[in-house]
Amino acid sequence: MPHSLTINSPESMIAAIRHFGILPFFRCGVPGWSVEDLTAPGCWFSDDEDTFLGPWDWKIYAVREGDIAYGKFLGGKAAFATVKWYTEMMNWRRSLSRYKMAEGGRYRAVGEHGRMLKQMAPLALNAIREAGALEARELRLVCSTQGGKPVKKNVMDGIVQFLQMGTWTVIGDFERVYRGPDLHYVGWQRASNTTPDELFSLLPGFTPSIITPAASLKMLHDHVRTFFPEAEEKVLDRMLRG
Numbered sequence: 001m002p003h004s005l006t007i008n009s010p011e012s013m014i015a016a017i018r019h020f021g022i023l024p025f026f027r028c029g030v031p032g033w034s035v036e037d038l039t040a041p042g043c044w045f046s047d048d049e050d051t052f053l054g055p056w057d058w059k060i061y062a063v064r065e066g067d068i069a070y071g072k073f074l075g076g077k078a079a080f081a082t083v084k085w086y087t088e089m090m091n092w093r094r095s096l097s098r099y100k101m102a103e104g105g106r107y108r109a110v111g112e113h114g115r116m117l118k119q120m121a122p123l124a125l126n127a128i129r130e131a132g133a134l135e136a137r138e139l140r141l142v143c144s145t146q147g148g149k150p151v152k153k154n155v156m157d158g159i160v161q162f163l164q165m166g167t168w169t170v171i172g173d174f175e176r177v178y179r180g181p182d183l184h185y186v187g188w189q190r191a192s193n194t195t196p197d198e199l200f201s202l203l204p205g206f207t208p209s210i211i212t213p214a215a216s217l218k219m220l221h222d223h224v225r226t227f228f229p230e231a232e233e234k235v236l237d238r239m240l241r242g
Contacts, residue, residue, distance in 0.1 A: 005019060005038055006038060006039075006040050007043065007054075007055065007058075008040040009058070010058040013035060013055055013058045013062060014061065014062050014065060016035070017062060017068055017080045017081075018082060020033070020227060021081065021082050021084065021085040021223060022079065022081045022086075022220070022224065023079060024074050024078070024079045024239070025059070025077065026078065028077065028235070028239060030228050030231045030235055030236070031228075032227075032228065033224070033228055033231070036055075043055075053186075053187045057176075057187060059080075060173075060176070060189070062080060063171055063174060064173065068081070068082060068083075069081045069082075069083070069086040069196060069199075070170060070171045071164035071169065071171050072161045072165065073093075073164050073170075073242075074239045074240070075238050075239045076161055083205045083206050084205055085223065086167070086170075086196065087205075087207070087208070087209055088216040089216070089220060090167040090209070091208070091216040092213045092214075092216045092217040092220070092240075092241075092242070093165065093166050093167040093242050094167055095213035096166075096242065098166075099165070099166030101117070101118050102122055102125050102162070103125070116155065116158075116159075117159065117162050119147060120147055120151065120159050121159055121163060123142065123146050123147060124139050124156075124163060125163055125169065125195075127139060128163075128169055128194060128195060129195060129198075132194060132198060133173070133194040134193055135190055135192055135193070136156050136157070136191070139156055139160070139193065140156045143156065143159070160193060163193075165242055167196065168195060169193050169194065169195055169196070170193075170196050170199060171191045171192070171193065172191075172192040172193065172198075172199055173191070174189045174190065174191050175189060177190055220240045221236055221237075221240060224236055
């Protein structure tokens, strides 16, 4: 790992994201390809007040760059992507029937979980589009009201992850939460959910891909392999295919 890509500050984390274009937050089965892998010893968590939370807090600065996507869109796990590569992921994921049901597309949902997503995902996505951005607790209220029954937190988390995997939504911003009598910050944050179409709409690089969805998926695979040629195909496929 080149020393220049060691993550030890918000600026170095943003530089690593831009270098790789797509970067998982946690270790993912491809050695070296994650924020966790790249983080300098002592910066993941430490007793130093300046680096105590490390990347857990620095992700806020990355999201606020305005041209970096963040969400659970790689194998259902948290990851970053620059607009260029996120656009290719959108081209692939939004072509899949499973994720098209977020816009009411026809899809044979199997099981209770699948039927729940088919009903609730369009409600949540429409609410986010209408409001511009919503927190999970606000989405729970909308889905509970419009769906006719209370939506539990873990169910809402599943809906949000589904929308992020489908590239319909990303994290728009974070708000640090200060708790206790001394209003101490220990890493609790509230995230707002928005659409990449809303978040990146004014960026010149955010334009629909003009290649086929399958070609976009191949581009994503090939791009990661330029950095990690020994990566197992099944691992990359699990991460990128969706």
